Amino acid sequence: MEKLPKEQTINMRRKFLCDSCPLFYSNSPLKIVKASKQYMYDEEGNKYLDCINNVAHVGHCHPYVVNEGSKQMALLSTNIRFLHDNLVILAERIISTMPSSLSVVYFVNSGSEANDLALRLARCHTKSKDVVTLDHAYHGHVTSLIEISPMKLRMMAKNCDVPIQPYVHIAPCPDVYRGKYRDCDFPATEDLSQKYADDVQRIIDDIKAEGRKPACYIAESLQSCGGQIIYPKDYMKKVFRYIREAGGVCIADEVQVGFGRVGSHMWAFQVHDVIPDIVTMGKPMGNGHPVSAVVTTPEISASFQALGTSYFNTFGGNPVSCAIALAVMDVMENERLMQNAKEVGQILLIKLKNLMENHPLVGDVRGIGFFIGIDLVLDRNSRQPATEEASCIVESLKRNGIILSREGPYNNILKFKPPMCFDKENADYLVEKLGEALTEIEQKSNH
């Protein structure tokens, strides 16, 4: 399966590919040559437990998905200017998982294409350009999304003086552990969701004061790259109400967190008991195959159509992409993977929280289903981020055959978003090795 010696692969990569996409473990990158279920294998046959590839949703190279995709590839792949059953069957199936108001689908190729289309829909429907986005958010790599992705904006502003557009408004991320309003700074009776929502209302007031209105509020239903953030109860409800009162629409970005990852629900916005106006989905949808979608209301879709110009996406909704997405949904049902995420996620969360007893480095453990974040701190009172220690732990886990990574503005938050077939034994092994890594580093820093 390996065609070139690893050194040559590295050299050719350095020569022919842009350096803008860093490798995992950049000092000693992994050359992965095959994968199956929740495991990846390097060129020497070493096996790794994959705790982060949320794209390989139903397990790497799931044979049923591969087979359905291969069969359709051999039969037909063309654009949606022709009628095809896969397209409409998938559309109906996705809509069946949504609140009834969300009943029109657009198929695209990536989360970036989905979020860009969501913005176009929102702006067209509201005839406004102003976007309210969350701090540390990342919504995709195309121009329109970089503009509303503070995670990228802040880095570019630091390096290159790239300005924030006047129609982009950054609200504080409702992170009660490390955000603007922290649970440790307020009595337990204080409603932090209201404080964070008030900040959004202030932004809306500012937009109105300039004679405009918000086109939309966009947020991941749980913030991923920003640090695996779970918003306080009722925050989204309040914000959705404020935005709608001001004439805007609400976009739930489910590209990373949707498709059953939370276990209890198909979509993470359902955890918050809200109904968005536009939902975007992507990464897990094709188990690695480039397929994504936008779902919206007939009213918003009608506004878009009134532009009088067609929307055509060359590959979007082709029979192969649809066959693969349908197969992914089949496997989720047949193998009860949401149930698995719920059960194993819950067990893992408890075990990880138990690590806090003996490991002061662990400041916070939070999660739902197979979406878990572990915030590492140098000191539990100041919550100073333990960035260096997080890096050491990721390396230590790698030596034990576990692929885990870190994120957040300080790169100190361990993220856990595995394939949905991750099992109890995997959870035990992860907790055991993570515990050892924590002990090791805590002992080191005590000397």
Next chain:
Amino acid sequence: MEKLPKEQTINMRRKFLCDSCPLFYSNSPLKIVKASKQYMYDEEGNKYLDCINNVAHVGHCHPYVVNEGSKQMALLSTNIRFLHDNLVILAERIISTMPSSLSVVYFVNSGSEANDLALRLARCHTKSKDVVTLDHAYHGHVTSLIEISPMKLRMMAKNCDVPIQPYVHIAPCPDVYRGKYRDCDFPATEDLSQKYADDVQRIIDDIKAEGRKPACYIAESLQSCGGQIIYPKDYMKKVFRYIREAGGVCIADEVQVGFGRVGSHMWAFQVHDVIPDIVTMGKPMGNGHPVSAVVTTPEISASFQALGTSYFNTFGGNPVSCAIALAVMDVMENERLMQNAKEVGQILLIKLKNLMENHPLVGDVRGIGFFIGIDLVLDRNSRQPATEEASCIVESLKRNGIILSREGPYNNILKFKPPMCFDKENADYLVEKLGEALTEIEQKSNH
């Protein structure tokens, strides 16, 4: 292969999908259930000769491509944060087809993602936002590209008063048959390429007068949706010089016209003997699989890296997409498909030109390789577009089992962009049936 009766497919499509993407033959759409080589088959087994699917580049469902893709799907599909041989082998292979200055590749999922990234690269490198684009151009469906796609802008302006951004500058399309400067209005000695290039220079002067400079000039190397336009000799050379003198870079959009379609060269910009700073490619690259790329210079790539923020594309460059793109390039070589496009394209062009003798409806026939446009006119002197007649011809050809479509600002130009395995017998059949359709409609309008 059909899962639903056709009526139900139509009804479900109406119910669940946005109407913004119209069907071909909207009054009586085709339900295609399988395809092979240059042929598509409907649910009743009727066979159609495909003259327009430039995405099914080496032939629909080519077994070698399907097999290579299927094998890799079963083995591994993950992101480029891990090393993989397919990625670097494909990068080297694409670069081997380019001028030596173009030596860095970025892999993405669609032509839209590629052109958006090209814009980001150009703007970042030049620290300017101003874009010079051609009238009637279409570069993709994301926000940043709709802004520079006059084909879409003009339709939206007509319907919804959507403004053209102040940093977007529309140069006349150098179409010597139907454009601003027509061959019929000037002596044969007049250099129309200079007149069109002068218009670009005037735009540059206007940008400069406002204290800015162009970030880039972007154009398809042959304009597709605008009406299968072949620019006059030396036009691109002149424009590239003017843009570079003003500090901008030149983007060749090869999404539709690249990958050997012109027969004589791998890239259509090579026909014009120019070297772009950025090249984008897409549609044919994966024979239907969503894979695309951007190639640029090390200098431009370095400017992008200096932003200090990573570029990550979830699916871009995954081992399956790369395996499929490599397989497409293998088939092109093994089956000598560029040679076929050159030879059959030349024969077809001559035969189509011969139709002009007996068919006054045919105003102009132009093309290179498997990129041919037939401009239908009501009158050869006024060149008034024969829009209605073009529509009738497309319908007539459909009745004869030929899929052909029309485009251009007046929808009067028949476009021919078939799979690269289109053969001489196909060419004969197309010419025969097109001749009959022309006769039929000419007789009708004489009564």
